[in-house]
Amino acid sequence: MRKVLLVVLTGVLLASGPWLWSSAGGVWTATASAPATVAASAGFPGVPKIVTDGGPVFYHRGEDAQSGAVTSVATDSSGNSQNGTYAGPTNGSSMWWRMDDGAAATRFADASGATNTGQHTGSGMTITASPGPTGGAYMLGASSNATFAQAALSSVLSPFRADRGFTVSVWANLGDTAPTVSGTRAAVAHLTNSSYPRSDVALVADHSASCTTPPCWTFTMAKDPSTLTGVTGWDTVHGPTAVVNTWALLTGVFHAGTGTMTLYVNGTAAAPTAAHTVPVNAATGRNIGFGRYRIANAWSSYGGRDTGTGMLIGEARTWRRALSAAEVAELPVRATARWSFDEVSGTPGWTGSASSTGGGTVTARSAAGVTLGGAAALATGRTGNGLSIPTAGPTGYLQGPAGQVNTNGSFSAGAWVKLTSAAADRTIISQNGTNTTAFTIGYDQSQNRWAMRFWPSDSGAATPTVTYSAANSVVLNQWTHVAGVYEAGSQIRLYVNGRSSGTAATHTTHWASSGAVQIGRRLTGGATAAGWQGQLDDLRIFNGYDLVTATLTPLLGGIAVEEFGGLDGTTKTGHANSTAVAFGGVTNGWNGRYSSTPAPSAFTVECLIRVAPGDRGVIAGFADTGSGPDGISADRLLYVDTAGRARFGVISGGVPVTLAGAAAVDDGAWHHVMGSVGADGLKLYVDGVRTANTAVTGSASANGYWRWGGLPLPPPAGWPSEPPNPYLTGTIDELAAYSRQLTDQENLWRVYANY
Incomplete structure (x- = not known):
């Protein structure tokens, strides 16, 4: 006897029957599967149980603890003991504003993947773009909004909790005015429950008698933010003098386990530390703001100015943990020269x-003194504009200042690159001496690897030391970060996508080269050689500093677990501490269930995603490798395409066949996405809305790895509306894969279940 499951959801009857969907000519089109008024039933099973009852091969809930290890376990909750792996540390930033958003920005992108974008606190804000220590910055001016005394910035989400360990770090410049009267302040950052009289956390320039030389930088936390009459006062660390028109990196670290507050200025700890007891009413889900803080039941100490130079806010980052002193010491590292290529036109x-x-x-x-060759031009890059050299040739280059790379000691140089032709050697960056090249970083055609060469002297007869990246680390037509490092008197080494690649080569001699820096070529006898073909973006040079670490995640980003999850929230009961995983566009998680056994032709993959406006990348897919850029195949892709829509597809007949959702998902909200293929065709669901193609009923059965958060997209597949960076900047939760095609009704249960 056929069984029919009936579930009543706020007056709407859902049943497992064909009347839920309509078709046209055998090809399914996007159709709303239920009215927007459908809500959860209190008696309906929760999503975790629905997923596990569906028999997933693996189920990654994103409830893992933070880890600083190069790899760590992604716990499987399916009951199959099929744990996965995070291909990078998972204790990354919970918010990262690079402030590279341009002169007219009203939104500030979050590079952490947590989708915690920034915005003007209110209307009528005068906020001016300005150069910052690591890239861009914004000067706070006036506000025409009566609620705000001056311009200020705030996040859309909470980046940390004041009752747990955290770190907040921001580049700040007072501008031309400092507090000059005792008791006056200029606030840089705050975390505040706005219904309370005082901020929980603040970084402030304070004219206080406790300063050695006022005004001084301070890190302060309210003893009790909820009252002015009970436990009063602040726990405060006082640091060095705050100097006008001077940049400083302020980092406040709270160790919840010991109740210790530490202030670092430019990576150096101020003494002494302060003790802090977490109050009952500490903020747990509040936004962070910049340019003011709350004291005596009012917003105060604005850094903005009506005239002159107001406070400048540069790169800002937070973590849901207390960084170590060694980690904080790395934060002030910044490029001695940065080529962002973000100009609209002209010479970069x-x-x-x-x-x-x-x-x-x-x-x-x-x-x-910059010369742009005629075959090089500004065009759309990885982020904003980049340097495009469509065809290698004598005029495909950019020449910069003489001696911009100081080769007479430690240095590092790196860039995001997209190589479009491997027919010859290619140069990313180089610099010459009088008689020979000093160093090059680029592509070696004979090895099919990235390479760094360093000549031991300024002699035409000298033979360079060379180090190569790992095999299969070069993928055409895909953005890859390549960095070369010289550790003075020791070695040269390459990093690919933030990870050490290949074997370091011993190199003990260095010398000063006075030639102009060359981007996209090297010079031999005054002529272009090994010209670049493709694109270059965000090239940075670090003189006097070698980035010899296990990873370059402090510069590039990574993975952050313990983000607020897709099941979290007041309307989704039972998951007050549900967490998710944020991916910063450079690495991924993977599961090797099918590494030695072919994956079945029919399958389903599902998850919850949250993606900020403009962010893109692969949500999940199947590849021949678990991590890194060295894959040669990609299939079963679920991704955010160039239009911001969820897209799903498989390789069929040697070419990708995909479906796209009707509406964009890059809106900073949580969305449920599911892709499947089987006897009922190829299907994509976005929040219960289905798009289908009945002509495709299976995918290739092959060994490989399920990856989420990104994977290489090697040619010649050519996925429709393929994201420029295949690694996702966004947050993923409740990822599950099945060895069968789930039904339409099963999708609806997930969308409308009681979380």
């Missing part, structure tokens, strides 16, 4: 700093 310029560490002043963008 560069910004920089006198030192690769510490605070101080910033070199404004300059194109003086």
